Amino acid sequence: MKFTKMQGLGNDYVYINGFIEKIGNPAELAVKISDRHFGIGSDGLILINPSSVADFEMEMYNADGSRGEMCGNGIRCVAKYVYDYGLIDKTQISVETLSGIKYLVLTVENQKVVQVRVDMGKPELKPDRIPILAEGETVINVPIEVDGREYKMTGVSMGNPHVVIYMDDIQHLDIERIGPKFENHECFPNRINTEFVKVLDRNTVEMRVWERGSGETLACGTGACAVAVACVLGGLTEEKITVRLLGGDLFIEWDWEKDTVYMTGPAEVVFDGEWKEEKDV
Numbered sequence: 001m002k003f004t005k006m007q008g009l010g011n012d013y014v015y016i017n018g019f020i021e022k023i024g025n026p027a028e029l030a031v032k033i034s035d036r037h038f039g040i041g042s043d044g045l046i047l048i049n050p051s052s053v054a055d056f057e058m059e060m061y062n063a064d065g066s067r068g069e070m071c072g073n074g075i076r077c078v079a080k081y082v083y084d085y086g087l088i089d090k091t092q093i094s095v096e097t098l099s100g101i102k103y104l105v106l107t108v109e110n111q112k113v114v115q116v117r118v119d120m121g122k123p124e125l126k127p128d129r130i131p132i133l134a135e136g137e138t139v140i141n142v143p144i145e146v147d148g149r150e151y152k153m154t155g156v157s158m159g160n161p162h163v164v165i166y167m168d169d170i171q172h173l174d175i176e177r178i179g180p181k182f183e184n185h186e187c188f189p190n191r192i193n194t195e196f197v198k199v200l201d202r203n204t205v206e207m208r209v210w211e212r213g214s215g216e217t218l219a220c221g222t223g224a225c226a227v228a229v230a231c232v233l234g235g236l237t238e239e240k241i242t243v244r245l246l247g248g249d250l251f252i253e254w255d256w257e258k259d260t261v262y263m264t265g266p267a268e269v270v271f272d273g274e275w276k277e278e279k280d281v
């Protein structure tokens with residue numbers, strides 16, 4: 001089975017061309033190939049498939065085999081893959097995801113995609129998209145007790161669920177301890193992606209993320225969008241911000257007139273390879 005390893009700000013996935021390769025059990029394959037010692041090593045698996053409603057379909061799995069409704073860094077790499085590998089020659093494309101069709105604008109230099117701007121869609125603030133105990137109220141600075149300590153969380157769904165936690169110091173955060181306790185908290189029956197954020201000024205924040213199904217990643221596109229929405233709702237930043245992640249910067253804009261969030265960032269190929277499995281799953 002041929003694959004391409006790609007990364008968006010260090011959030012790395014194995015990409016498979018679903019027009020050519022047929023994967024019997026993608027969830028099982030995601031677990032196998034994501035292992036950084038016994039597999040290829042990645043934050044998960046992304047299949048690029050035909051679609052009857054868009055140019056392509058993105059089918060995304062976390063490293064634990066769970067399906068993600070959307071993946072911001074992943075969809076930018078999908079755009080780079082389909083253009084650079086000749087599946088399409090347009091610089092405006094559409095990609096079907098579990099959280100609807102996304103529209104992307106590709107920046108090309110020397111016949112290669114170097115940057116992608118994604119219309120990430122409308123942020124959902126209603127608890128029914130973020131299953132939490134505080135049903136019925138918009139989830140802004142709602143208290144939650146985790147590991148014996150109270151935090152204030154703001155819930156935002158970008159098709160996948162996020163909670164944003166503000167902190168004065170994220171550098172020394174014991175994310176390996178606290179991350180899983182948020183991820184698996186009883187408040188979140190579908191588990192949760194958690195962003196830990198320090199606001200630097202009205203146009204800049206820094207964040208770390210513990211991702212549902214993958215643990216700490218170097219970047220999270222949907223998470224950066226959720227953070228921007230939370231910060232604007234909390235009156236902490238302007239609608240256009242730079243989100244500084246461990247893997248680099250994303251540029252996020254919440255367009256209030258259109259009520260949609262735009263994310264702009266890079267996408268890169270790491271290498272092409274072949275996965276030799278006794279029996280392809």
Ligand SMILES: N[C@H](CCC[C@H](N)C(=O)O)C(=O)O
Nearest residue numbers: 068071072073160220221222
């Ligand atoms: N772990 C996420 C999916 C990947 C999101 C992230 N890698 C991104 O770039 O948006 C979830 O289970 O909802």
